[in-house]
Amino acid sequence: KNEVEQSPQNLTAQEGEFITINCSYSVGISALHWLQQHPGGGIVSLFMLSSGKKKHGRLIATINIQEKHSSLHITASHPRDSAVYICAVRSGNNDMRFGAGTRLTVKP
Amino acid sequence: EAGVVQSPRYKIIEKKQPVAFWCNPISGHNTLYWYRQNLGQGPELLIRYENEEAVDDSQLPKDRFSAERLKGVDSTLKIQPAELGDSAVYLCASSSGGDYGYTFGSGTRLTVV
Numbered sequence: 326k327n328e329v330e331q332s333p334q335n336l337t338a339q340e341g342e343f344i345t346i347n348c349s350y351s352v353g354i355s356a357l358h359w360l361q362q363h364p365g366g367g368i369v370s371l372f373m374l375s376s377g378k379k380k381h382g383r384l385i386a387t388i389n390i391q392e393k394h395s396s397l398h399i400t401a402s403h404p405r406d407s408a409v410y411i412c413a414v415r416s417g418n419n420d421m422r423f424g425a426g427t428r429l430t431v432k433p
Numbered sequence: 434e435a436g437v438v439q440s441p442r443y444k445i446i447e448k449k450q451p452v453a454f455w456c457n458p459i460s461g462h463n464t465l466y467w468y469r470q471n472l473g474q475g476p477e478l479l480i481r482y483e484n485e486e487a488v489d490d491s492q493l494p495k496d497r498f499s500a501e502r503l504k505g506v507d508s509t510l511k512i513q514p515a516e517l518g519d520s521a522v523y524l525c526a527s528s529s530g531g532d533y534g535y536t537f538g539s540g541t542r543l544t545v546v
Contacts, residue, residue, distance in 0.1 A: 421535070
């Protein structure tokens with residue numbers, strides 16, 4: 326079993342839909358990251374969370390430390406949101422563990 | 434700020450040939466990571482440096498892979514000889530530690546034929 330599990334693995338949505346991507350982890354962490362990777366591109370860090378909730382534009386990330394679970398929400402989704410979204414957790418020694426990613430396709 | 438710079442972006446080589454990747458981290462970032470990402474999977478750590486010291490290389494296949502970070506700034510990752518299974522994207526990331534996030538480079542897509 327992977328230390329970081331993401332669901333769903335693939336997600337297709339219509340433009341304007343509300344999207345949720347989930348991440349569960351089984352190790353102790355100091356922070357959780359949500360990353361975005363476009364096809365052929367590098368990885369961009371969207372959020373870093375250690376508790377609570379963060380919002381940036383149409384993106385919202387939440388984390389529940391007790392339940393070892395985080396969610397990434399996208400409101401009013403747009404085709405340009407199509408990408409792979411990766412959850413990564415960081416332990417106290419700066420070690421990072423990554424989920425396999427969720428491939429999101431938003432259709433116009 | 435140029436971000437984390439990697440080169441080359443793409444590399445195609447024949448099996449058994451050597452290959453090297455280069456990474457220039459963000460200025461002042463002490464921690465540097467090399468990751469390998471296979472298609473459809475998340476990145477896997479190969480090696481992590483704190484300044485010039487490799488503090489975690491447990492996942493680095495040392496029979497064919499080597500890395501260095503002279504002077505604690507730029508880093509190179511080498512594969513010699515390359516195998517077909519080494520085809521992947523090799524990502525470099527850097528961090529200043531603490532509560533700051535990571536910054537990734539654009540990666541080098543390696544194809545071994």
